[in-house]
Structure formats: structure tokens, C-alpha cells
Amino acid sequence: MKRLITAGLMFGNLIEISSPALVERYNRALKHLTGKTTALSDFHIDISGYSPEIGDEFGDDHYLNPNGCNRQFILLTTAQKTAPLLNIKFSTSRGILRQFIEANEAQLFALTARDAVAGELANSVYEVSTPARLFDIRKITIEADTIGSHVRDARKLGSLIDRFRNEPDGWRDDLLIADMIGLAKKTGDITRVPIALPVMNFEQANFWTSHFGGFYIFRDVAFPGVITTLPKAGLGALPVSPLMDLRQRNEIADWLARNNLVEPVVQARGLDAGALLRQKMDFILVDAADALNLELGQATRADLRKIAQRLGSALPQEFLGLAALLRWVEGGGEWPRITSEHPAYFYTLRARGHRDRDLVNMLLAELAPLDVRQMYIVHKELFYATYATWSDRKRGYVADFLEREYKVDKAGARATLFGPEPGMDDAAPPPDTVAPVGPWGSIRRGAR
Incomplete structure (x- = not known):
């Protein structure tokens, strides 16, 4: 693989992380998601924030995707949107992450200027112990926030501002005002610079997965079907047919x-x-x-x-x-x-x-x-x-x-x-x- 790496054909377009500030932010996010931190002072990350160097350090290439079906991510910069996704488990994951970044680019640019953003490509399936479980995956939801909870605090501050404006005695409520001031120190003036990362949902009808040797699942076509890379014998009953x-x-x-x-x-x-x-x-x-x-x-x-x-x-x-x-x-x-x-x-x-x-x-x-x-x-x-x-x-x-x-x-x-x-x-x-x-x-x- 060294020849491919040297030619830029493997691990190409990864984002270099070498400044102490970004390394510190990454470690905070890593600690938050996995309970671990890296001792490396510089490394490279893909669109999800996964680093092959840190994977080698941990001896775990799936440290951001331990269950194989709910991939976690760390965003340090919106430039990650052009990076590849390594160790792919589902063919739709990179496209979903890129759409999320592009749809919220202005907000993410402002948020990553002060902290790392972390989240998860979540679905209702938490393990894929059998092939049939793959067919329960239909929708991917992304909900993200900074490690310092700026989005959550901005949402809370917004509700306090509404109370202040709408309650007749809001201007006399010292506790309410103190809470608003405390939150505003973290979020800034959200009336002028709103902070919001909406929850986004993505349909996952047709996709490839590396689980069980490789599956191509097509549900949203005129004639649904499933194609498996390995021999189909022994895979059990599946809710979509034909199985080929x-x-x-x-x-x-x-x-x-x-x-x-x-x-x-x-x-x-x-x-x-x-x-x-x-x-x-x-x-x-x-x-x-x-x-x-x-x-x-x-x-x-x-x-x-x-x-x-x-x-x-x-x-x-x-x-x-x-x-x-x-x-x-x-x-x-x-x-x-x-x-x-x-x-x-x-x-x-x-x-x-x-x-x-x-x-x-x-x-x-x-x-x-x-x-x-x-x-x-x-x-x-x-x-x-x-x-x-x-x-x-x-x-x-x-x-x-x-x-x-x-x-x-x-x-x-x-x-x-x-x-x-x-x-x-x-x-x-x-x-x-x-x-x-x-x-x-x-x-x-x-x-x-």
C-alpha cells in the first residue's frame, strides 16, 4: 500500500491537523465520544474526523464506529466536506455527511471557530448481528453540537429570551436575567448571530454495506432485490426478494x-x-x-x-x-x-x-x-x-x-x-x- 500512499491514491485529500489548538479540540471531542485521547501532536482526518494514525495508535480502526451501524463524527473545519470517508460500512455515509456540512456550512464555520462539533449518524438499529437486521435501517438522523454545548445553550437562551419578552414581569425577574447573561457569555448575541444546527433526516432505501461480506440492498426500485457478495446459502430469510x-x-x-x-x-x-x-x-x-x-x-x-x-x-x-x-x-x-x-x-x-x-x-x-x-x-x-x-x-x-x-x-x-x-x-x-x-x-x- 505504500506505493498508493506515495502516489496520493490512498489516504489522499485527508485534512492535516497539526496546530495545538485543533489537537486539543479534537481530544476534547474524542474524550466526549469514546473516553480516549490521542498522544499524537499531528495527524490527518477524513470527513468524519476519523484518523488512520490514531486508529493505528489505538489498534482500532473503528474507534468512531464501534458498532458498525451508528457512525460518530468530529468536525474541526468545514473543509472536511471534500475529504474521503475511510473504513466505509455503508455507501450512503459520506454523502449524508457532506449534505449535512453543506446544508449548515455557515453555522458550522462559526461553531468550529471556537470548538469541535461532534455528532452521530444514528438510526434505530444498534447492532447488526444478522443480515435481516440490515433491513431495519431505513432512516439516518444527524443531531450534532459542540463539545461545549453551544447549540443546546443557544436553544435554551432563545427560550429564556422569549420568556423575557412575553412575560409581563420578565424584566423584573433577576434570576431569569442572570441566566440569560450567563448563557450569552458562552453563545454570544444570538439575536444578531443565531446559533442552530437542525436535526436532519436522510432516507436510506438503496445502499451497499460491508457487513456479512458485502450486501447491495435495493428497496426503492420497480422490482426490489438484494445481491450478496458471498454465497447466499445460510443467510436466512430476508424481507426483500429475490436474493442473488x-x-x-x-x-x-x-x-x-x-x-x-x-x-x-x-x-x-x-x-x-x-x-x-x-x-x-x-x-x-x-x-x-x-x-x-x-x-x-x-x-x-x-x-x-x-x-x-x-x-x-x-x-x-x-x-x-x-x-x-x-x-x-x-x-x-x-x-x-x-x-x-x-x-x-x-x-x-x-x-x-x-x-x-x-x-x-x-x-x-x-x-x-x-x-x-x-x-x-x-x-x-x-x-x-x-x-x-x-x-x-x-x-x-x-x-x-x-x-x-x-x-x-x-x-x-x-x-x-x-x-x-x-x-x-x-x-x-x-x-x-x-x-x-x-x-x-x-x-x-x-x-x-
């Missing part, structure tokens, strides 16, 4: 098509399909060459063509399927019929532009694991776990590629590959009469 695992390629393809969640990359508007297919083929060749212990050279396209020639009939089916599609794109071949049983099938798809676009692309990254660029962009947890299993040769190629081709323009690369960012209100399009047969023709339904 990644080995059920036909069933997943059929379900995606019926919900109109994906589109062929060759039909995506504004996408250079030829360039995208060539890059996917390069990734597949690198993996095949690495598996056979072949030297990659400089891994230029010319080097990879030589590897393809050496492999000959041993070329992976994923490569051959994409090559046939590329020939059609460039006008030199027939339209290929790539069924859901073909290893190349999920490499030919991307999510449509709806509010769950990133979640669907996460799922496609699991179904098309040789496309390392897509995996890195949309599913970093999977990418880091997979990266650890590669040879040093492949690690070097992938890290160099991502640093050279993706890091220089992350937003541009995402827009090019996946289209413009969808709005939160962009629901999945309704099923149509074409989608159920799949993008390449009828989906073959093998043994289930």
Missing part, C-alpha cells in the same frame, strides 16, 4: 435490465466507446500476462499487443468479447451477441444517470473486476482488498496508470466514464419494453 449472489450472473443481468438501471457503453451519450473498450482490454491483458508471469515491458499499447499475440488462443474470453464489440464500434465487424453468460457482458455496461448511479456502478465493479480503473473510482474498499493480492508487477502498472491518467483530472474522468453527476431527486427511469431483453438480446436463463 454474484455467481448468479443471468439473474442479476435480468434484474438490472427489468429495473432499467444500466446501459451499454456503446450507446452512452457523449462517451468515446472505442477508447473505453481499448482501455478495458488493456487491463484484461495486463492481468492475463501477470497470471502467466510474462514481462509487461513499459506496458505501452504496443507492448500489450505483443502480449496478445503471444497469448494467441489463450486470450481471455473477456478480451475477445470486448474486441468483437470494438470491431463493431469502429465499423469493421458485425454486431456481437454478448449474453449475460459471456465473461465480457458486465464490462460492456455502465449505470444509467439516476440517483443510484454510483451504487449500480459499485455493483458492476464487482461483476467486472478486471476493470481496475472503475473499481478504484467507485469501490475503493474492494480495490484496496484486491490490490493486496496482486503481484508487485501488476501493482506498479495499476498505480502508475491511475496516477498518470486519473489523478490529474478526477472530476473529468468520472464525467467521461459515467456521465454528469445525477441529482438526488433523479429516480431510476421506469422499466421500458426494451430493457427486459437485455442490451445485447434476450438474457439466457440458465439453471438457477
